[in-house]
Amino acid sequence: MKRPLIIANWKGYVADVEEACVATRVLARGAKKIAADMVVCPPAPFLVSVANIAARASVAVGAQTISSTTEVKATGEITAQAVASLGVKFVLVGHSERRARGESNEDVCAMVTLALEAKLSPVVCIGEKERGSAGEHFALIEQELRESLPKMSPRDAKSLVIAYEPVWAIGKTSADAMTPENLEETTLFIRKVLADIVGRAQALQTPVLYGGSVESDNAEHLMRAGVSGFLVGHASVDPKSLLAIASAAAHFSATPKRNKKHAS
Numbered sequence: 698m699k700r701p702l703i704i705a706n707w708k709g710y711v712a713d714v715e716e717a718c719v720a721t722r723v724l725a726r727g728a729k730k731i732a733a734d735m736v737v738c739p740p741a742p743f744l745v746s747v748a749n750i751a752a753r754a755s756v757a758v759g760a761q762t763i764s765s766t767t768e769v770k771a772t773g774e775i776t777a778q779a780v781a782s783l784g785v786k787f788v789l790v791g792h793s794e795r796r797a798r799g800e801s802n803e804d805v806c807a808m809v810t811l812a813l814e815a816k817l818s819p820v821v822c823i824g825e826k827e828r829g830s831a832g833e834h835f836a837l838i839e840q841e842l843r844e845s846l847p848k849m850s851p852r853d854a855k856s857l858v859i860a861y862e863p864v865w866a867i868g869k870t871s872a873d874a875m876t877p878e879n880l881e882e883t884t885l886f887i888r889k890v891l892a893d894i895v896g897r898a899q900a901l902q903t904p905v906l907y908g909g910s911v912e913s914d915n916a917e918h919l920m921r922a923g924v925s926g927f928l929v930g931h932a933s934v935d936p937k938s939l940l941a942i943a944s945a946a947a948h949f950s951a952t953p954k955r956n957k958k959h960a961s
């Protein structure tokens with residue numbers, strides 16, 4: 698049984714270091730009892746404090762972005778090396794909220810390369826702004842995947858994570874999330890394109906997460922689509938709600954296959 702991967706993207710919701718530390722402690726305590734791998738991505742100024750707490754727990758830490766430049770004369774940039782030196786293991790790359798601020802596939806590709814060099818697992822975010830009835834979103838997803846991923850060694854490919862987040866589903870309620878049927882079709886498509894980039898065997902192993910209005914009441918339902926876990930935004934801020942999502946995903950993964958179609 699593969700443990701689901703649950704990544705908390707705190708964005709700017711957590712704006713106080715004490716609040717970040719308290720939430721990390723609650724998560725650390727709760728995560729011990731759940732068969733899921735958990736990662737918390739706090740705002741950059743809190744990475745040190747959160748990483749210190751998480752180092753003693755079974756929760757990993759991720760950054761919300763890194764710089765795409767290797768230039769040292771780049772005031773204010775947060776480099777992959779600096780982030781990795783804190784014990785951080787993951788980094789979100791190309792989140793739609795960053796792409797909306799001008800990040801291109803080329804920038805994302807540069808960040809993935811730098812993350813891999815620094816031994817960070819890049820969580821590469823892709824997803825369409827809207828769904829057309831003619832399936833145009835598949836072409837966009839394919840283009841984002843192909844242009845955002847650099848050529849990588851089989852070893853580097855092992856640390857890759859893909860997060861599929863349709864932009865239209867982000868920041869709403871569970872009722873607005875994608876249907877498991879549409880998600881399953883898209884997940885299969887992503888794995889097919891990935892197979893072409895990293896090889897079939899690796900593509901089957903690469904975690905493909907879903908993000909966009911995942912809440913505790915739709916998590917188990919969405920797991921039916923064959924995703925490996927979730928990238929959770931607003932519902933990750935309250936540690937109890939994140940633990941409930943992780944627990945639902947873990948419960949689904951532990952359910953024998955023959956019963957999965959009856960899971961709700």
Ligand code: PGA
Binds near residue numbers: 867868908910
């Ligand atoms: P949401 O955000 O869970 O609030 O929809 C997900 C994300 O943007 O990563």
